[in-house]
Amino acid sequence: NAGVTQTPKFQVLKTGQSMTLQCAQDMNHNSMYWYRQDPGMGLRLIYYSASEGTTDKGEVPNGYNVSRLNKREFSLRLESAAPSQTSVYFCASSGGGLQETQYFGPGTRLLVL
Amino acid sequence: DAKTTQPTSMDCAEGRAANLPCNHSTISGNEYVYWYRQIHSQGPQYIIHGLKNNETNEMASLIITEDRKSSTLILPHATLRDTAVYYCIVRVSYNTDKLIFGTGTRLQVFP
Numbered sequence: 068n069a070g071v072t073q074t075p076k077f078q079v080l081k082t083g084q085s086m087t088l089q090c091a092q093d094m095n096h097n098s099m100y101w102y103r104q105d106p107g108m109g110l111r112l113i114y115y116s117a118s119e120g121t122t123d124k125g126e127v128p129n130g131y132n133v134s135r136l137n138k139r140e141f142s143l144r145l146e147s148a149a150p151s152q153t154s155v156y157f158c159a160s161s162g163g164g165l166q167e168t169q170y171f172g173p174g175t176r177l178l179v180l
Numbered sequence: 181d182a183k184t185t186q187p188t189s190m191d192c193a194e195g196r197a198a199n200l201p202c203n204h205s206t207i208s209g210n211e212y213v214y215w216y217r218q219i220h221s222q223g224p225q226y227i228i229h230g231l232k233n234n235e236t237n238e239m240a241s242l243i244i245t246e247d248r249k250s251s252t253l254i255l256p257h258a259t260l261r262d263t264a265v266y267y268c269i270v271r272v273s274y275n276t277d278k279l280i281f282g283t284g285t286r287l288q289v290f291p
Contacts, residue, residue, distance in 0.1 A: 071223070102281075109267060109281030110224065126280075157223050169279060171223025 069093055071172035073158050079178045080148045088143040088175050090158030098161045099141035100125075100169065101133060103154040110157060116141055148179045184268045189286040192262075198255040200285050202268030205249040211270045213244060214279070215253045219264040224281075227253065227266075258289045 074089045092099065097118045102110040102125075112125030116135040130152060132144045141160075145152060156175045161167040185203040192198040204213065214229040228235055228242045230251075235242045241254040255262055267284040 107283070109283050110279075111281070112279070155221065159223070168226040169224075171225070174221065174223055 071158055071160055071170050073156075073172040073175050075175060076173070077176045077178075079180065080145075081180055082149060084148050085144065085146050086148065087145075088156055088158075088177075089140070090142065090172060091140045092158075092160040092170070093139065094160060094162075094170065095138070096160035096162050096170075097138070098167075099135065100159040100161075101131075101141070101143045102157045102159065103127065103152075104157060104174075105154050113143065113156075148177075150179045153177060153179045184270060184282055186266075186268050186282065186285045188283070189288065191288050191290060192255075192258045194260060194289055194291050195257055198258040198262065198287055198289070200253040200255075200266050200268075200287065201250065202253070203250045204268070204270050207248050207270050209248075213242065213248075213251050214269040214271055215240070215242065216267045216269065216279070216281075217264040218267070218284070219261075224267065258287075260289050260291065263287060263289045 071092045100115040101113040103113055104110045111127050113127055113131050114125055114133040116122045119135055119138045122133050122135055134142045158172040159169045161169040212229050212231050215227040216224040217227055218224045228237055228240050230242045230244055244251045265284040265286050267281050269279050
């Protein structure tokens with residue numbers, strides 16, 4: 068039982084390049100989330116998916132797109148990377164509902180030059 | 181979701197209890213208090229949550245004041261591995277399960 072996995076672990080991009088961050092969970096969870104964490108800051112919600120086939124914007128969605136490919140997988144795409152998107156990206160999942168715990172992946176560290 | 185206020189940093193001696201305060205003076209009756217922690221640069225880890233009663237699990241205890249305007253997370257016997265950033269979050273009962281993180285308290289446990 069791997070929990071929440073993210074790929075890649077590290078990535079360096081040049082401004083304007085695109086990439087997709089992958090996230091998968093094996094806990095049969097309904098809800099999945101993407102957060103970003105800038106140095107010295109708390110996590111901020113980018114997008115979330117309450118169930119397969121649905122996605123909604125969080126606090127900081129600009130510059131990102133997401134796809135809930137199936138119940139297991141939730142990807143985050145940067146179409147044209149900018150230096151302001153340099154951050155650590157965390158994916159999380161939960162069973163859905165208020166008292167369900169969110170489980171986080173190990174993070175993807177992204178540097179945009 | 182109600183805003184929370186936490187001290188920026190705290191120290192605690194190994195083996196002693198660590199008491200981490202959180203102020204949530206604008207909390208509503210249907211908002212839960214959640215605690216997560218983040219060790220080094222790992223993904224956050226759930227610790228405990230509560231509505232109005234005190235709660236205890238294998239990791240910690242959560243004490244919520246009677247007026248619910250503040251709470252305290254207690255790590256009864258802190259170890260070096262408890263060094264982390266601790267986040268206090270309040271969450272509405274009828275909303276989706278989004279978490280709104282603040283900047284948290286950096287707890288340093290020293291030998």
